Amino acid sequence: MEYKIEGTPFPVVQCTLANNERMISESGAMAWMTPNILMETTSRGGLGKILGRMVSGESLFLNTYTSNGVGMIAFASSFPGSILTFDISPQNEVIVQKSGFLASEAGVELSMFFNRKFKTGLFGGEGFIMQRLSGHGKAFVEIDGYCKVFELRPGEKMLIDSGYLAAMETTCTMDVKTVTGGLKSMVFGGEGLFNTEVTGPGKVYLQTQPISTLAKALSPFFTKSSD
Numbered sequence: 001m002e003y004k005i006e007g008t009p010f011p012v013v014q015c016t017l018a019n020n021e022r023m024i025s026e027s028g029a030m031a032w033m034t035p036n037i038l039m040e041t042t043s044r045g046g047l048g049k050i051l052g053r054m055v056s057g058e059s060l061f062l063n064t065y066t067s068n069g070v071g072m073i074a075f076a077s078s079f080p081g082s083i084l085t086f087d088i089s090p091q092n093e094v095i096v097q098k099s100g101f102l103a104s105e106a107g108v109e110l111s112m113f114f115n116r117k118f119k120t121g122l123f124g125g126e127g128f129i130m131q132r133l134s135g136h137g138k139a140f141v142e143i144d145g146y147c148k149v150f151e152l153r154p155g156e157k158m159l160i161d162s163g164y165l166a167a168m169e170t171t172c173t174m175d176v177k178t179v180t181g182g183l184k185s186m187v188f189g190g191e192g193l194f195n196t197e198v199t200g201p202g203k204v205y206l207q208t209q210p211i212s213t214l215a216k217a218l219s220p221f222f223t224k225s226s227d
Contacts, residue, residue, distance in 0.1 A: 002016040005083050011076075013074065013075050013140050014073075015074070015075075015103075019068070021066070022064055022067075022106035023064070023103055024062050024063065024105075025103035029075045030065070031074045033072060034072045036069050037066070037072075039064070041062070042062060081145050081207065081209065084205065085140055086133065088107075088108050088135055088137055088139050090134070094133045094141075094167055094168070095113050095133075095172075096133060096166065097165065101131055101133065102140040102141060103139075104138060104139035108137045108138075108139045109133070109135040110133060112129065112130075113132040144207045145207050145210075147205055147206070150206070152198070152201060153200050155199065155200065158197070159197055161195060164208075165198065165206060167205040168204045171200070171201050172198050172203075173198070174196060174197070175196075
């Protein structure tokens with residue numbers, strides 16, 4: 001499979017498939033393709049996988065695209081930002097934000113990722129439920145806004161505001177920390193009550209414009225309809 005990522009601020013990844021090569025994507029991610037690409041909608045794993053995708057905010061079913069001969073297919077981003085490529089393998093699994101998965105080769109498996117610590121699940125917000133990408137193959141992930149990558153050393157920590165954690169390597173661990181500075185900072189600081197703490201070793205991928213942050217910034221300008 002050959003591919004090229006191009007375009008701003010709404011990028012697209014265009015893939016050239018050999019005969020019988022397959023790709024999977026979330027519902028609605030395909031932008032265009034040649035007529036010899038055949039689509040099939042499946043659960044890829046039965047009821048358990050469907051429920052996991054439902055909880056993590058993803059499509060209940062995935063689309064599988066198979067090329068009959070040499071074909072071309074493109075998957076477009078749904079939000080201004082960038083598309084990252086990950087080479088997934090048993091030695092290189094990745095945790096990504098819910099709604100971050102765009103498309104991948106058919107050998108990549110999607111599963112739900114829960115943080116095991118109860119307080120992280122209770123207060124972690126968007127960072128609590130994420131997706132694990134495992135198996136084999138290239139995967140394409142959407143990033144909201146610009147992507148900044150940090151490689152943390154063993155034991156090195158990074159505090160991240162809710163929603164800004166786009167992806168991390170599975171060697172990293174995640175926890176929730178209360179905002180410092182006392183009650184006044186928590187109530188009037190505008191940063192919420194909790195931050196996500198990621199501890200290395202491993203890479204973390206941060207995004208500069210989460211959709212939730214943009215929606216919050218624009219909400220005062222939306223006119224509420226009257227009954």
